[in-house]
Amino acid sequence: MRINRTTTIVAVLTTAFALTCVGIFLLLYVNLRNAAWSLQEDVKVMVYLEDRLPIEKVQALERKLKIDRMVDEVLFISKEEALGEFRAQFPSESHLLEGLGENPLPASFVVTLAPNFRSPDAMKSWVERVQTMEGVAKVDYNQEWLSLLAEFIGYIELVAIGVGVLLSAAAVTIIGNTTRLALLARREEIEILRSVGATRTFIRIPYFLEGAVLGACGSALSLGMLKFAFELFRQEIRLTGRFGGIDGMLSFFPLSVCLALVLAGMGLGFAGSVVSLLRVGEGRV
Amino acid sequence: MDAIIQLIHVSKWHDRKAALSDVTLEIDKGEFVLLMGSSGAGKSTLLRMLIGEEQPDEGQIFVHGKNVTKLRPAEIPYLRRKVGAVFQDFRLLPKKSVFDNVALPLIVQGAPEKDIRRKVTEALRAVDVEHKKDQSPNSLSTGEQQRVCIARAIVNGPVVLLADEPTGNLDPERTREIIELFKLINARGTTVIVATHDPHVLNQVNRRVVTLVQGVLLSERRIGQGVGA
Numbered sequence: 001m002r003i004n005r006t007t008t009i010v011a012v013l014t015t016a017f018a019l020t021c022v023g024i025f026l027l028l029y030v031n032l033r034n035a036a037w038s039l040q041e042d043v044k045v046m047v048y049l050e051d052r053l054p055i056e057k058v059q060a061l062e063r064k065l066k067i068d069r070m071v072d073e074v075l076f077i078s079k080e081e082a083l084g085e086f087r088a089q090f091p092s093e094s095h096l097l098e099g100l101g102e103n104p105l106p107a108s109f110v111v112t113l114a115p116n117f118r119s120p121d122a123m124k125s126w127v128e129r130v131q132t133m134e135g136v137a138k139v140d141y142n143q144e145w146l147s148l149l150a151e152f153i154g155y156i157e158l159v160a161i162g163v164g165v166l167l168s169a170a171a172v173t174i175i176g177n178t179t180r181l182a183l184l185a186r187r188e189e190i191e192i193l194r195s196v197g198a199t200r201t202f203i204r205i206p207y208f209l210e211g212a213v214l215g216a217c218g219s220a221l222s223l224g225m226l227k228f229a230f231e232l233f234r235q236e237i238r239l240t241g242r243f244g245g246i247d248g249m250l251s252f253f254p255l256s257v258c259l260a261l262v263l264a265g266m267g268l269g270f271a272g273s274v275v276s277l278l279r280v281g282e283g284r285v
Numbered sequence: 286m287d288a289i290i291q292l293i294h295v296s297k298w299h300d301r302k303a304a305l306s307d308v309t310l311e312i313d314k315g316e317f318v319l320l321m322g323s324s325g326a327g328k329s330t331l332l333r334m335l336i337g338e339e340q341p342d343e344g345q346i347f348v349h350g351k352n353v354t355k356l357r358p359a360e361i362p363y364l365r366r367k368v369g370a371v372f373q374d375f376r377l378l379p380k381k382s383v384f385d386n387v388a389l390p391l392i393v394q395g396a397p398e399k400d401i402r403r404k405v406t407e408a409l410r411a412v413d414v415e416h417k418k419d420q421s422p423n424s425l426s427t428g429e430q431q432r433v434c435i436a437r438a439i440v441n442g443p444v445v446l447l448a449d450e451p452t453g454n455l456d457p458e459r460t461r462e463i464i465e466l467f468k469l470i471n472a473r474g475t476t477v478i479v480a481t482h483d484p485h486v487l488n489q490v491n492r493r494v495v496t497l498v499q500g501v502l503l504s505e506r507r508i509g510q511g512v513g514a
Contacts, residue, residue, distance in 0.1 A: 188376075189378060191376070192377075192389070193377060193389070194362070194365075194377050194391060195336070195365065195370055195376065196364040196389050196390040196393055196437065197362045197363065197364075197366035197390060197393055197394065198362060198393035199359070199362045199393070200358075200359070200362075202393050207415065254350075284301075
């Protein structure tokens with residue numbers, strides 16, 4: 001290494017720390033997004049029918065829903081089935097309905113939208129369209145909840161990008177300064193190389209490579225630290241026993257993302273060296 | 286004879302003081318030229334201009350057919366590969382061996398390993414330090430270090446060899462040896478220019494002498510000629 005050992009270690013550790021902070025936000029964003037995606041997968045739209053709708057109109061509505069390209073699955077629940085489900089889910093409250101005499105629960109269709117149309121906006125537009133159909137009394141889904149979640153994830157994404165840009169700039173600066181120190185320490189050698197006919201590329205390439213290696217090492221170390229912290233967190237959740245099953249839903253970056261992050265670290269390190277060499281000035285390196 | 290170096294009305298100022306003032310000079314291929322003058326006469330400035338280290342404020346400089354004043358920064362390294370340079374302070378890399386120091390000009394050009402070994406051995410043999418090739422320059426005497434420097438300057442077979450006060454750190458005996466080495470190199474066809482203020486060197490070299498005084502080319506003398514401007 002052209003740069004002395006202590007400077008190298010400090011640069012790698014500082015870069016690793018900066019990239020770990022970015023990684024925390026990135027991990028949070030990825031897991032929240034996965035959670036939102038999983039919730040969206042589970043979302044069912046309840047299409048409640050008007051009371052005493054003739055069977056032909058129910059069947060016509062069912063056909064209409066089934067041929068809709070935004071719909072994946074349609075399940076009809078009759079009034080009797082709805083009452084049976086209510087009694088099964090709320091056995092202690094079922095006596096409330098008995099007092100009314102007639103079954104007040106409406107028939108409904110439980111609709112699962114096609115995967116491409118499960119975003120809050122797509123769902124909203126479909127619901128608005130179905131609400132105008134003949135025989136439909138009401139359409140219901142957890143719209144507020146999903147919209148809030150989507151908004152929250154949007155904010156996390158913005159913060160992750162902001163933090164990412166700032167700390168990446170910090171990593172570039174750290175490695176750039178390390179390269180500059182190396183250049184200053186070896187200016188005599190560089191002068192000799194220039195005097196015997198070394199081109200600027202010949203002199204610069206080793207420093208570019210070292211910057212890239214520093215960046216890659218910092219990034220790899222940050223992933224190691226993140227993984228360690230992640231597993232510690234997951235174990236804590238498991239031991240608490242309160243958030244049953246959540247530890248199973250949490251996921252670390254897949255291998256492809258880890259490799260991409262190491263490459264990104266390499267790119268930042270390379271950029272730091274380039275910036276540093278440009279700042280040293282024309283003709284001097 | 287062909288001029289390998291031409292300076293045409295070259296002037297250079299440092300802090301409003303003339304380092305060189307309207308210097309016109311031609312050096313033919315194969316010549317041995319002594320550039321004489323006291324400290325601050327402009328000798329080093331002139332030599333630095335020949336390798337593109339400094340640019341003149343006025344005038345033009347030609348080295349081996351190339352107009353140095355019009356070269357782009359990316360072309361300067363290729364000029365320096367044709368011009369060997371020897372310095373008073375040797376400028377050897379202390380952490381590399383003698384062999385590796387001499388090989389440097391070949392390494393930066395990307396020469397094959399076989400060629401490097403052959404040429405470096407020849408250069409070390411020519412200056413009589415082959416037996417020290419694996420040692421560090423710091424373990425050598427000043428005379429030997431200067432020989433290594435000369436080996437590095439000639440390993441590429443340059444067309445011109447420049448030496449800026451090469452004997453400044455040497456005693457008279459070592460000075461005599463180094464100058465003889467330069468004469469030997471010149472005898473093989475390399476144009477040699479030695480900048481010095483050492484009168485011992487003048488006594489040893491009875492060739493062309495160019496004298497600079499405060500940046501002005503005061504006089505020239507060739508073998509068999511009287512002093513002329």
